[in-house]
Amino acid sequence: MTNWWESIGVTWSSDTGVVEERRVDRSGWAPVGRPAAVLFPRDADEVARVLRGATSARTVVVPRGAGTALTGATTAGEGALVLDLSRMDRIVAIDPDDGTAVVEPGVITADLDRAAGKLGLRYAPDPASFEISTIGGNIATNAGGLRCAKYGVTRDAVLGLEVVLASGERIRTGRSTLKGVSGYDLTGLIVGSEGTLGVVVEATLRLRPLPLSTTTLAATFDDIALAAAAAVALTASGVQPAMAELLDAATLRAIGTRPDAGALLIVQTDAAGEELVAEKVLAETARTVEVSRDPTALLAARRQALPAIERLGRPLIEDIAVPRSRLAEAVRAVERIAARHGVPIFTLSHAADGNLHPIIVADPAATTIPPEVQRAADDIFTLALDLGGTLTGEHGIGTLKRAWLAREIGPVSHDLQRRIKALFDPDNILNPGKAI
Amino acid sequence: MTNWWESIGVTWSSDTGVVEERRVDRSGWAPVGRPAAVLFPRDADEVARVLRGATSARTVVVPRGAGTALTGATTAGEGALVLDLSRMDRIVAIDPDDGTAVVEPGVITADLDRAAGKLGLRYAPDPASFEISTIGGNIATNAGGLRCAKYGVTRDAVLGLEVVLASGERIRTGRSTLKGVSGYDLTGLIVGSEGTLGVVVEATLRLRPLPLSTTTLAATFDDIALAAAAAVALTASGVQPAMAELLDAATLRAIGTRPDAGALLIVQTDAAGEELVAEKVLAETARTVEVSRDPTALLAARRQALPAIERLGRPLIEDIAVPRSRLAEAVRAVERIAARHGVPIFTLSHAADGNLHPIIVADPAATTIPPEVQRAADDIFTLALDLGGTLTGEHGIGTLKRAWLAREIGPVSHDLQRRIKALFDPDNILNPGKAI
Ligand SMILES: Cc1cc2nc3c(=O)[nH]c(=O)nc-3n(C[C@H](O)[C@H](O)[C@H](O)COP(=O)(O)OP(=O)(O)OC[C@H]3O[C@@H](n4cnc5c(N)ncnc54)[C@H](O)[C@@H]3O)c2cc1C
Ligand SMILES: Cc1cc2nc3c(=O)[nH]c(=O)nc-3n(C[C@H](O)[C@H](O)[C@H](O)COP(=O)(O)OP(=O)(O)OC[C@H]3O[C@@H](n4cnc5c(N)ncnc54)[C@H](O)[C@@H]3O)c2cc1C
Numbered sequence: 001m002t003n004w005w006e007s008i009g010v011t012w013s014s015d016t017g018v019v020e021e022r023r024v025d026r027s028g029w030a031p032v033g034r035p036a037a038v039l040f041p042r043d044a045d046e047v048a049r050v051l052r053g054a055t056s057a058r059t060v061v062v063p064r065g066a067g068t069a070l071t072g073a074t075t076a077g078e079g080a081l082v083l084d085l086s087r088m089d090r091i092v093a094i095d096p097d098d099g100t101a102v103v104e105p106g107v108i109t110a111d112l113d114r115a116a117g118k119l120g121l122r123y124a125p126d127p128a129s130f131e132i133s134t135i136g137g138n139i140a141t142n143a144g145g146l147r148c149a150k151y152g153v154t155r156d157a158v159l160g161l162e163v164v165l166a167s168g169e170r171i172r173t174g175r176s177t178l179k180g181v182s183g184y185d186l187t188g189l190i191v192g193s194e195g196t197l198g199v200v201v202e203a204t205l206r207l208r209p210l211p212l213s214t215t216t217l218a219a220t221f222d223d224i225a226l227a228a229a230a231a232v233a234l235t236a237s238g239v240q241p242a243m244a245e246l247l248d249a250a251t252l253r254a255i256g257t258r259p260d261a262g263a264l265l266i267v268q269t270d271a272a273g274e275e276l277v278a279e280k281v282l283a284e285t286a287r288t289v290e291v292s293r294d295p296t297a298l299l300a301a302r303r304q305a306l307p308a309i310e311r312l313g314r315p316l317i318e319d320i321a322v323p324r325s326r327l328a329e330a331v332r333a334v335e336r337i338a339a340r341h342g343v344p345i346f347t348l349s350h351a352a353d354g355n356l357h358p359i360i361v362a363d364p365a366a367t368t369i370p371p372e373v374q375r376a377a378d379d380i381f382t383l384a385l386d387l388g389g390t391l392t393g394e395h396g397i398g399t400l401k402r403a404w405l406a407r408e409i410g411p412v413s414h415d416l417q418r419r420i421k422a423l424f425d426p427d428n429i430l431n432p433g434k435a436i
Numbered sequence: 437m438t439n440w441w442e443s444i445g446v447t448w449s450s451d452t453g454v455v456e457e458r459r460v461d462r463s464g465w466a467p468v469g470r471p472a473a474v475l476f477p478r479d480a481d482e483v484a485r486v487l488r489g490a491t492s493a494r495t496v497v498v499p500r501g502a503g504t505a506l507t508g509a510t511t512a513g514e515g516a517l518v519l520d521l522s523r524m525d526r527i528v529a530i531d532p533d534d535g536t537a538v539v540e541p542g543v544i545t546a547d548l549d550r551a552a553g554k555l556g557l558r559y560a561p562d563p564a565s566f567e568i569s570t571i572g573g574n575i576a577t578n579a580g581g582l583r584c585a586k587y588g589v590t591r592d593a594v595l596g597l598e599v600v601l602a603s604g605e606r607i608r609t610g611r612s613t614l615k616g617v618s619g620y621d622l623t624g625l626i627v628g629s630e631g632t633l634g635v636v637v638e639a640t641l642r643l644r645p646l647p648l649s650t651t652t653l654a655a656t657f658d659d660i661a662l663a664a665a666a667a668v669a670l671t672a673s674g675v676q677p678a679m680a681e682l683l684d685a686a687t688l689r690a691i692g693t694r695p696d697a698g699a700l701l702i703v704q705t706d707a708a709g710e711e712l713v714a715e716k717v718l719a720e721t722a723r724t725v726e727v728s729r730d731p732t733a734l735l736a737a738r739r740q741a742l743p744a745i746e747r748l749g750r751p752l753i754e755d756i757a758v759p760r761s762r763l764a765e766a767v768r769a770v771e772r773i774a775a776r777h778g779v780p781i782f783t784l785s786h787a788a789d790g791n792l793h794p795i796i797v798a799d800p801a802a803t804t805i806p807p808e809v810q811r812a813a814d815d816i817f818t819l820a821l822d823l824g825g826t827l828t829g830e831h832g833i834g835t836l837k838r839a840w841l842a843r844e845i846g847p848v849s850h851d852l853q854r855r856i857k858a859l860f861d862p863d864n865i866l867n868p869g870k871a872i
Contacts, residue, residue, distance in 0.1 A: 097668045097761035098790070120674055142617045153615065155624075156592055171849040177757040178789040179589065180826035181578045181628050182833060182844050183872050184853045188591075188624025192617050212674045212709035232533045238556055238648045272708045273648035321613040325533035353614040354534070390616035397618060408618050413607040416859070417620045423855050436619050 003036065004057050005081060008049045011040040022082045025067045025074035027400055028314060029369070033078020035062070040087050044164060044201040050083060051199065052168030054429045062431050063195035065105065065137030068129045070317045071398025073141065073194045073434050083199065085136050091115055094207070099178060100159065101205045105136025112205075121207040124151035127394070128306065136200050142192035144394030146302070149352035150242040150270075151208060153394065155191045162202035163190055166425040176204045189420070194396055194435035197424040211270035214242065217278055218298040219286035220261035224248055226285045227263035228328035231351040233285075234267065239278045243268040244352035245302045248331055251346040255308040257301045261287060265351065266298055302348070306359075309346050313361040316373055320384035321393030324354035333383050334358045341376040355393035397435050405436065439472065440493050441517060444485045447476040458518045461503045461510035463836055464750060464805070469514020471498070476523050480600060480637040486519060487635065488604030490865045498867050499631035501541065501573030504565045506753045507834025509577065509630045509870050519635065521572050527551055530643070535614060536595065537641045541572025548641075557643040560587035563830070564742065572636050578628035580830030582738070585788035586678040586706075587644060589830065591627045598638035599626055602861040612640045625856070630832055630871035633860040647706035650678065653714055654734040655722035656697035660684055662721045663699035664764035667787040669721075670703065675714045679704040680788035681738045684767055687782040691744040693737045697723060701787065702734055738784070742795075745782050749797040752809055756820035757829030760790035769819050770794045777812040791829035833871050841872065 014037040041047045054061045062076035063083045076082045089106035096119045109130040113123045126145035144153045160174030174187035221227040231244050247264040269278050282289050292298050322330045331347050338345035346359045362373045381404050391401050406414045417436045450473040477483045490497045498512040499519045512518045525542035532555045545566040549559045562581035580589045596610030610623035657663040667680050683700045705714050718725050728734050758766045774781035782795045798809045817840050827837050842850045853872045
């Protein structure tokens with residue numbers, strides 16, 4: 001007996017290697033069972049055929065970009081079909097005059113940014129994974145990044161989408177213009193929905209000009225509270241950081257840079273008059289301040305952080321956000337959580353947004369999340385909510401934080417979200433059990 | 437017999453003057469019949485009581501901020517209740533360290549901006565109506581404004597909402613942090629929904645630092661095509677205008693400023709290195725370029741435009757958006773539409789966004805939209821769609837553009853939007869017949 005997807009003219013594979021690689025994401029969380037096959041559609045039509053078939057046959061479909069999600073969002077269990085969109089990777093158009101790009105979902109984020117760069121533009125949202133993640137995955141998770149402090153997250157760069165619904169029907173959401181408010185914002189609903197409401201087959205994105213002049217400042221501090229306070233003081237003095245990355249002492253020691261500093265704050269500014277003000281504000285409480293006009297030079301430490309931590313064990317990367325003024329308090333509390341559960345935790349923060357990544361490092365040999373790591377993670381979630389924050393600043397809910405979601409958003413909202421899911425996908429075939 | 441809303445402890449009035457004033461918005465479109473009463477809730481609880489009562493009794497409720505909508509969105513017909521939110525006008529908190537404000541919906545937009553300004557911050561979205569519109573109305577219409585070219589529309593400034601649903605249940609959407617992606621984006625769904633999905637009773641908003649240094653340039657051109665091309669050339673040279681307002685020749689003559697110029701382009705920049713580049717780029721094709729460091733000086737012409745046009749008759753303000761590179765083509769086509777139907781049309785544009793406001797002027801004595809004005813408006817809508825644009829860049833659909841919406845978004849998407857409406861408001865009591 002052949003399976004229905006073998007005869008719809010879409011490339012597929014059920015080879016063990018192909019399937020095994022695509023049943024997990026980067027969360028380190030393994031689903032139960034093994035997907036039936038991986039499908040490699042080439043265009044929107046092929047995606048529509050897959051979803052029509054899946055709806056008739058009630059087969060679960062898990063859309064997949066690069067599988068770099070940190071939340072279990074891209075895991076596929078027993079009998080599911082993985083819809084691998086990585087071969088739909090054309091940059092359809094870049095229009096510098098309109099300030100827009102049209103892309104297929106499988107385009108690698110950094111490839112789009114480089115293509116735009118050749119025309120003096122950039123695609124602003126830059127998750128740290130931007131060399132390996134896809135635009136489709138970024139959209140489905142509403143990815144954030146370093147430049148989001150000033151220029152917004154993925155949502156803010158998405159003008160319009162073409163989406164295939166679970167039924168196989170195709171819709172266009174949004175528009176191709178920079179502004180537009182016709183009807184309800186379905187674009188926003190699809191962004192961040194983790195492949196549970198529809199499959200993005202094309203996106204129209206906003207590009208921005210490359211800043212004419214960027215200044216990067218790297219300041220070391222005696223402790224994290226001073227560094228976090230300095231980030232707040234910047235805004236108070238009228239500086240709007242284009243980037244504000246904060247590394248704690250544990251991370252600095254892991255990298256081996258400024259190992260005796262209590263914290264490192266890396267700030268970029270691109271607005272008129274900010275350069276001198278920023279240097280002055282940082283110098284007030286910093287131990288040292290370095291300044292560079294090369295936008296990448298002082299960022300090296302930030303880029304090395306995760307690889308350095310990965311050398312120490314298997315990282316579980318958390319992602320809470322708190323009101324910006326409570327950042328230092330949150331980092332401190334995370335240090336206490338690390339001590340309480342006897343697990344090493346390294347914290348990187350997007351300081352201007354109050355978004356923290358406490359990275360808990362587990363034994364590299366562990367195949368599931370060790371209980372003390374899970375307890376530390378749970379304490380981090382409680383902390384976020386106690387401080388008036390959220391479970392996830394940019395990575396999403398996936399499966400790992402699902403149990404916590406209702407606590408954050410409340411039962412009425414949760415129920416409404418479930419009903420939206422049912423409206424888009426009545427047979428619950430699209431990435432069920434994720435996001436909400 | 438008393439009406440149900442008379443005994444729920446919410447201030448109400450059915451005085452003719454009070455009701456008459458609140459059955460219309462600024463579109464000049466009059467609904468059929470007369471609302472039963474106007475209710476003036478003081479807090480979220482009172483709003484919830486009204487909506488619970490309205491759901492049981494199947495009474496139509498039209499939420500209302502300041503009634504400045506230009507689309508018929510705020511019109512209330514026979515037997516409806518107007519829910520006037522203007523007395524819920526507290527700025528609950530402004531936190532400069534967190535970069536956030538919490539406000540009730542009736543706060544006047546400019547009042548929030550002024551209160552933020554005292555702390556060195558600003559509320560970026562500034563519709564031209566910002567001295568008279570409310571934050572609740574801005575949210576429900578996803579209002580744009582002059583500063584949106586760089587800093588985004590209302591959607592981009594809304595972090596979280598408290599919303600009363602048609603059932604009277606209350607939900608919080610979004611978050612109070614600057615970033616967050618927990619669950620589906622209900623905040624985005626409520627923004628721009630024109631009071632059809634729920635009533636906004638509180639909003640948490642992002643504030644940004646006031647720019648340290650802003651340069652304003654006002655350039656006159658021989659014709660609109662040169663001016664529009666200059667706006668595009670700015671981006672090509674790496675300038676990201678914080679504002680780019682374009683006035684056509686008809687508007688300049690109505691104001692009486694630069695009356696012999698073909699077009700006036702007013703640009704603001706606040707990024708490092710942009711000032712000189714912007715001046716150089718404009719000087720290449722402009723007739724004259726004035727430069728000022730005072731952010732309001734050269735904007736006077738823009739602020740005078742609408743009052744000047746209003747002196748000539750009754751304006752019907754349209755609001756299409758087109759790909760930015762087609763702006764001049766669109767303005768030219770609007771001139772031909774004016775000639776064809778024998779109606780005067782003045783065009784103001786947010787040039788960096790490709791958002792045009794063709795203002796058709798009708799006889800001040802007209803009580804309904806005259807047929808030639810309607811025909812010109814219809815031609816403008818067709819033009820927008822033909823150029824790959826949208827019916828509305830920032831004002832919304834309301835009732836006036838409803839007939840056109842399905843043509844823009846297509847039947848599948850339209851149906852989905854109707855089902856979302858039914859999910860939020862099964863009895864169709866909330867501002868029925870608007871937005872979708
Ligand atoms: C080293 C590292 C650093 C990271 N840094 C960041 C960071 O700074 N900021 C950040 O936000 N995240 C970060 N992440 C997380 C991850 O990279 C992002 O969530 C990214 O957006 C996922 O993209 P992807 O292509 O890998 O998506 P996948 O993991 O393949 O998919 C993610 C989700 O999107 C869905 N999906 C994928 N494509 C589509 C589509 N076309 N249509 C519908 N649904 C789809 C999937 O079903 C899944 O639910 C990081 C991850 C790693 C490993
Ligand atoms: C001179 C002038 C200039 C303008 N310039 C601009 C401009 O530059 N950009 C722009 O975008 N618009 C502009 N407008 C249009 C208008 O001002 C905006 O749409 C504004 O956002 C409406 O605010 P309001 O408080 O008057 O809302 P209202 O007209 O009272 O209501 C608008 C819609 O929102 C709903 N609503 C109001 N409050 C709530 C609430 N609390 N909860 C749920 N629903 C609610 C209403 O039901 C209605 O559907 C202009 C209007 C005028 C008259």
